[in-house]
Amino acid sequence: MSGDAVESAVRRIDEGDEPSPALTGPERQLDGRVRVIWALRALVSAFTLGVGGAVVGFFVADDPIVPGTVLFAVIFALGLAFAVLRYQSWRYEVRDDSLFLDRGVLTRVRTVVPYVRVQHVDVSRGPLERTLGLASVVVYTAGSRGADVTIPGLEPERAEDLQARLKRLAIAAEGEDAV
Template sequence: MESLNSRVRLAWVVGALVPGAVILAIGVVAGRIGAPIPPTAAAGVAVVVVALGVAAAFVRYRVWRFEVRDDSLYLVRGVLTRVDTSVPYVRVQHVDTRRGPIERTLGLASVVVYTAGSRGADITIPGLTPARASDLRERLRELATESEFDAV
């Protein structure tokens, strides 16, 4: 099974910093307007939230794997709840690559697989190099097209 690019850990760590910064900002504002929340308490909560987010990013990276099989895309992911997903190519509607600002900065991309038949059934494979994401997108498109012809 294939793992993600190690730089995805940094993207996930940055994602963990955002809620910590929001909690800290709320604590500072609350302290300035005289709320009974001491700014040091907010800072402590922010540190705990960031520390948990950083730890989760590293564990998440160790678990996240995917494999392009003959008949389906197989994914393993999840920190507290392990999720194994098999997406048959015949269910694939279309495949995109996506690069947000953090991903672009880190030289990463994600592949998004849209499936038929149920809402919220989109699968995202994060933490790929742009070249690997493009190759994977094209391979999944080919496999989806082949499976469509095989089903007829």
């Protein structure tokens, strides 16, 4: 499907020096598996807080089980809900002049990163992401918010493709002396 379209676009670019408009693309969602990562993170924090709740419960009411489980269940449920909602809210778009991100559950953030301002692009893969076969793209600018621009939950090929595309677009945008 669209994956093939991207691949062919990359092939086209690799052949010619000039970046073609095919580098840009429509608004995209993250890979659905990113929800698993977020859910697992929620599990870890729910477990930690649950243990904390159990300890407090033990000292205050001599009962570690009830507060521990309740806290764990509530936090985990919230984390799951957040994982789903966050996934639903995430959109990114490789536009003509800039990268556009739109995400956030409680605080909705829309970020515009002009390609001219891109300093470098990283593809990072943490242990959790590696097990699930996912990767993140981190876009750095000279701005004071530094590494704020991260696109998580991408298939590794897509991440590397995005990195290559952003690199080409940044070069095409002629790295002005931004600072």
